[in-house]
Each structure stands twice: as C-alpha cells, then as structure tokens.
Amino acid sequence: MTATPVTTSTERAAPRSVPLFPVIVELVQRNMLAITRVPAAVGPILVMPIFFMIAFAGSYSAITAIPGFPTDNIYNWFVPYACIQGAAFGGIGIGFGTARDLENGFYDRLLLAPAGRRALVLGPLGTSLVRSTFPLVTVLPLGIVLGADWPGFTGLAMLILTGGIFACCTGLWALGVVYRLRNQRSLGLVQVGIFATLFLSIGQVPLAVMEGWLHGAARFNPTTNLLRMARQGFLDDGVTWTLTWPGLVASAAMLAGLGLFALTGLRRLDD
C-alpha cells in the first residue's frame, strides 16, 4: 500500500525528539498509582514479606543450632531473605500491570509513542526499584525490633543494592514472560520462576547445611550469590569483597540474560 502524501502543515509544530528520562519518570509515576490508588493492593505488598520473615524465623528458629550455620540469631538469617523476597514481589507487580495493559489495550498507547522502546522496559524497572525499598521500611525495622542485628551502613547498602538488583531481575523475567504470552494467566509462570529460584538457593539454609540434589542446584544458582551479598552485614564476618564480587558477577549475568529475554519479548509484540 502507498499512503504517502501527507506533509507537514506550516502551522503545525515540528515532530520532537523524545528524551528518555522524563518518559521513565512518568511511567514509574503511573505504575505507582496502581499501588497508591488501590488500598487493597497495598496490604499484601507490605504485609507478606513481614509474614514470611516471622513465619520462617518462628518455624525454623532451632536450625541455627545445626553445625555449620553461620549465625546463632535466626533473624539475622531471615530478615535479609524476607527483604529480597519482598523486592521480588516488585517484579511480579510490574508483570501484573504490564499484562493488564496488554490485555485491555492500554499498552498500544505506549507502543505508539515515539519514545524509545527502551523506556517501556526501563519505566517498569524503575517501578521495581522503588518497590524494592518497601520491605526495607517494613521488614527491616521490625526485624531489628524482634532481634536482628543492625547490619551497619555498608551492610545496609549491600542489602539495598541486592534488593534493587533482584527486583530488576524479577521485573525483567516478568516482562519477558508477559510480552510473550500477553495475558494475566502468564503470571502463574512468572511466580513459579521467581519462587523456584529462591527455593533452589540458600534462601532457607546455607550450603554447608544442605544435603543432596538441592546442594548442587543451590551451588550453581546465581541467586545464591546475590543472597550471600545481601546477608553480609548481618552475619559474623561482615561485608567482604570475597562475598561481594561473586554477587556482582551473578547480578551482571542475570541482568544481561534476563534483559535480553525481556527485550526480545518486547520486539515480538510488533510481529
């Protein structure tokens, strides 16, 4: 078909180039509305990580007595884990929002915009980053009140950094899946993937305590290195480069792999 003949009228503003950053900020603000304007949605986001911390610490309080466990304080073990798990919910959240937009057609509006397609991935990731801080203001203070040690500023920085990275990873995973399946039912797969990576890691117990097949799976699961990086400030040895660099390498690998997964999924929306 040829539908060529339109030229710009003289009074019309010339097409603008679209800066990336304001678009990302605007998309983050819009995504946050889904939280601030639906009070029922806020509860689970804030409460579930707290529940997981209390439930894990309460149920498994005795496991610190197992030889090889790196702390005798169960809260030191489970508070950072609950924070990371809470950060993962951010990824599920943006997957849900994107799937809903794709189903009801709102996403077409975003796809039609001349803003770079990168903004459509970076905007939700910005939302994930913001949401990754929620557990830090709920789980962490409560955990410290219940008995967790203050991780120090370096330890806190490690926890914030890891939470942000993991939220981005789960967000990219969620976007990749949702872009391919384009419906809200796909969120089941998103959740299975996220929970599987957490279960098959050192989330509940350290490698030294594990036995059998799980030990092998957790050893090669990059999430294990992320959790080691996040927990440093809470454990006896404190923050060390030895535990930091594997976490950074794992982060880079996960972000690159999952980023590619999300971007190729986004490209498929045009087909």
Added chain:
Amino acid sequence: MTVGIEPHRTASADLHPVRHLDAFVVMARRSVIGFFRQPASWIFGAAFPLLIAAVSASAFARATSLQDFPDSRSFLQFLLAGTILQGTLFGSINASTDLALDIENGFMDRLLASPVSRVSILVSRLAGAATYGAGVTLFYVVVFRLFGAPVEGGIPGIVVMVVLAMVMAIGVGGYGAAVGLRTGSAEAVGNSFPLLFILLFISSAFFPVELMSGAYRRVAELNPITYVIDACRHQVLEGFSLGEAVVGLLVAVAFAASTIAFALLQLRRKLADVS
C-alpha cells in the same frame, strides 16, 4: 399488593417425596466430576507441596539430629503429614471457588429453589474437595514411600490419614464456602487463601512445635491444624494409634462443623437478603 397463584393440583399427596440421600449423591457426584474435569486447577495444587517437600527435605535434612526433633527416618518422613494438609488445603480452595462460581452464574439459585436441604447443598458441593483430599493423601503416601519415607502405621495409619484429610477438606471448604456466600465472588475466595496459608505455616506442618520458641510456639500449639497434623504424623512416624487418631478426628470434626455452621449462617443471610 398480594399475589395468589393457585396450584395446579390440590392433593398434596400427588407431590413427589424428596429423596434427600439421592439428591445428595447426585449433587456430590456433580461436584466430584466438575472438580476432576478441571485438572489445570488442581494439578499445580498437588505438585506444589511435593516441590516444597523436596526442597525442605534437602534443606533441613540435618535438622533431624537436633535435640527434641521427633524420631524419624528422615526429614522427608517428618514432612508427610504437613504435605498432606497442604495439598488438601489447595484442593479445598478450588472446591470453594467452584461454589462461588455457582453463585456467580446463578446455578446456586436453582439448587436453593429445590426442596433439598441447605446442608446437603453445601456439603455435597465440597464432596469434590473431600475426594481430592483422599486421593492426594494416597498419592503423597505412595510418592513418599518411593523416596524412602513410609507410613509406620501401615494400612490402619493410612486410613486414619485419609479420613482426617477428608474431614479437613470439608472444613477448609466450609470456610471458603462462607467467604464465597458472603461475597458471591470467586476472586474473593481465592484471595482468602493467604489466611489459610498463614494458619498452616504457624502450625507443626513444616517443623516440630517442640523446636519453636516464644509467642510463635504458643500460637502454633493452640492452632487446631497442629492437632490434626500431629495425629497424622503419629501414624507416620510412630505407628498406628487409635488415641491420637481420635484426638485428631475430634479437632477436625469440630473445625469442619464450625466452618460449615459459619457457611450456613452466611447462606441464611444471603437468602434473607434475597427474599
């Protein structure tokens, strides 16, 4: 305004007598068939507890050496009772969702307009969950046996566990039915699931209460689910015990009776609102 509708027949003897048992069986069969015709809704619910068990068995294998940990062949054997309750819980939520869907699509009104008793309508709708509870119990018993975690109580112990699972399925289903009847929304039933998950978590399902501490332990000790799980666990770890079975059964029946009563109350409210 008064409206009088004259009956076609005058002699009440012409009316068919209601066969309550037949009606219950027909409705229960519908529930069971409907439940099993939607495998997508329960296969994940059956598989997920196995995944948790597989992970926990490796993660907490060394916990069996802790002081006060119940005598057991492995952590996997310890987990069987909790896994059964977890699987039953998932199935019951699905059955309650079916009931809420009956309300949403108007089928419940058709049943309520019939002369069948309200309790039959409600309990028969949970027959699918009870059957699933029995099935999933036997399935887990076989799978765990294959991985070296047998039921020490043998056939009698397995029968106790099946009965407990069925009663708990009806109990949990009753809770879901109450939520469904109150809200008329299948989504609300699904959203009520986390509360049950919390109840399951703060029990002896995943770790012995003896090894918990503080307020958490006290809540777990008071949780009725703990009694049911401990009754099951006794059959698994120590052998058949009628006394433990009776205690568990009493708690399970009391739980089921209270949730069914709660559901009936919601049903009465719903009918009062409608009429």
Added chain:
Amino acid sequence: MQRHFGEVEAVRRVDLEVSQGEIYGFLGPNGAGKSTTVRMLTTLLKPTAGRATVAGFDVATSAHQVRRRIGVALQDAAIDPLMTGNELLRLQATLHGIGRRAGRVRGAELLERVGLTEAGDRRVGTYSGGMRRRLDLALSLIHEPEVLFLDEPTTGLDPSSRQNLWSEVRRLNAEGTTVFLTTQYLEEADELAHRVGIIDGGLIVREGTPIALKEAVGSPTLRLDVLATDLDEARTVMAAFGEARPAREGRIAIGLENGANRLAEVVRALDERNIEVLTMELDAPSLDDVFADATGRRLEGADEQGEAGP
C-alpha cells in the same frame, strides 16, 4: 499490503492512497480487516508482505518517524481507569517529548476542546463511554499529529455523542489534519469521508467518493413486502423492472431502472396480478447498496437480521 495470522488471511490485499487533508473512510463489516490494516499503518503490526508509507515514512523501516507524526485512537479507547484525564494527558505529552509546562497548556486546551475541562481531575473510571472517546481523541491530538487514525471511533456511542465526535473530526480536518477513519457505520462514512474504501474479506472491493460510488450503482432500490403466498409471482413481475438486489428473507428488492418514473408502472403491474402490496420503499442508492453490489451482502443491520441474496 498483506497480513496473515498463521493460516488466516486477515488482510489479503490492500492497496490505497490517501491525500493530505483528506478524510478517508475505511468501511467494512466486523472481521473485514479494518483494524488489522490500521494496526499495520500505525506501526503496531508488521505486514506479512507489501509495504506502506505514512506521512512519507515506511511503517516497517521508519516506524519511529511514523509514530512522531501520527495520532491514534484505537477501537476500545483503552484508558487506565485509575488515572485522571489530566494525568493521562501529561503521560501522553511526555511520551511524545513535550515538556511539562507545554504539555499542561496543550492538555488544558484539548480538554476544553472536547468538553472535559471539569472532568479533568476525575478518575477515568468514572467517565461515561462518550467521555472516554472524547478523552481518547484529546490524547491522540496532544502532539498535533499530521495524520489521525480513528479506529471505529463512535462504536457504542449514543447518537448525540456520535454527532459531537463527528463535528470534532470535521473541525480537525478543516485545520489540516488528514484523517483515516475506520467504521462499520454507513452513515458515518457518508457524512464524514471525502473518499471511501470498502473492505470485505481482507480485500478492498470498491473505492471512491461516496457520490461517485453511489452513482456507479445506478438505479435506486425498490423494496417490496407482499404476502408470502404472492412472493414468487411478485418476483416474476418485478424482474421486468430491474435486476434483483440482496434483501432479507421474505422481501423483494430490485434496482429500479429509470428510477421513480417507473413507480406507477410497477404498482399497476402488481395490481393487474392482484398482488397485495404490504409496504413499498424506494431508496436512492446508498453506500449499503454499493456494499451489496460489491459483495452480494448487506452491511446495514447485517448483525441483527440475516441478509439473504436475491
């Protein structure tokens, strides 16, 4: 341009050209391929074969340039119900690279233009269908597009809202915006479009100005209702006055040669055979006749009443 979805040929062959400043009406029944064509022209879908340029840029290779020059209001007016009208306009402005201050001014202008100034701070979830459509139109205009795509803009609207939207489209066109409008409403295409393309089964079956298309059909349509027992005989009588046209079951329609001049003759012929006429209508050719002439089916009311061939 073609588009397949697996085995399904949604658009088999579409070849058209739209001039600057024109309102082009793309008319067809549900499932004809209108929306698929629009999605390809607006860069939301890649053609399986062929090529298209919009505002001088190829939709496949220069999609970014196309997006900067087009405004699109899609079929379902998908708007986030949690956001307010003002917030959506700000989002849309940012997506098109318009700064905050300029976006606010432009948004206020557009809200006023579509009569939504007072509702601007209300959540869109509280808007009526007509208000959503008007907001959708405002959103598609935020960056002053050269070409405006409207995909079934009035589907589901009441007659008054439809009239308002038509007025706005005319006004935009008068200001120089080229409009590509898809519709399944004959009246809409007739009222608004300078030229009409009729699509059916993924093919353009007729194209031209509404007047030229209707003139090409020729004679007006005479529709007749008679008693069922007289139907066959009435058909025989009517065949002498013109060729049969598609009509619903139990009704006769012909293209009356020489138009109204022969009406009295028809009545006399029926009277001579003692055929009782229940109703008789003579309609000037419509776009529905054009559609029927091209496809053998009627578009108007096709969803409600099954149209039968002659």
